Amino acid sequence: MIGGNEMLREPLFRAMIGAGAVEGSFFTVSDSTDNVVSIGIWFKPGKVMMDSEAQQKAGWTEFYNAISPETQDWWMKEKGSSTMLIALQITKNSWFANLIATHPSHQRKGYGSAIVKAVCQLAAAEGVKAALGTQNESNVAWYEKLGFKVKGRIEFGTKETPWAEFLLCYDSKNVVQL
Secondary structure, eight states, X not given: OOTTOGGGHHHHHHHHHHHHHHHOEEEEEEOTTSOEEEEEEEEXXXXXXXXXXXXXXXIIHHHXXXXXXXXXXXXXXXXXXXXXXXXXXXXXXXXXXXXXXXXXXXXXXXXXXXXXXXXXHHHHHHTOEEEEEXXXXXXXXXXXHXXXXXXXXXXXXXXXXXXXXXXXXXXXXXXOOO
16 A cells, blocks of 8 residues: 555554544553553444545545555555455445554564454454454464454555455354453
8 A cells, every 4th residue: 555665654554543533443452551552443334444534634635645646546446446346345344454553562462362352252242244454464374363264365556566465354153262
């Protein structure tokens, strides 16, 4: 999404956090001094990140205007593609994670897993799925251990920076124990 320009990573995360603040839900883990060490930004069924003008004004417009015209063209083309429309249908009918992150010094302590498991239990109680996407194949294995199943792989990117996005769903029949 940043077209290989690492300078855009922070503005992208700010846009995601802004969208979450407007219409998403935050799940956090704090340490003993109340510092947030792990966060998940999820959108409940019926909501999709950057799907409303209010969310876009909370950071997306600034981010979008900062990306190159080529990346803007690519984004508009991909957003309307048939594979993206299928992905949007899955995301709109589930609790969908747009960001799961843990501070590096607190990784491998189960904090991210606790957030994901809590949302999976919430989704199961509501009778809906939990879903997420990742570009990192090692994350796929981690999510599978939490009960997620790969539902698809979407090839994205430009000639300069191709990547694949894995779409995973949690089936409430795969009970995740806390």
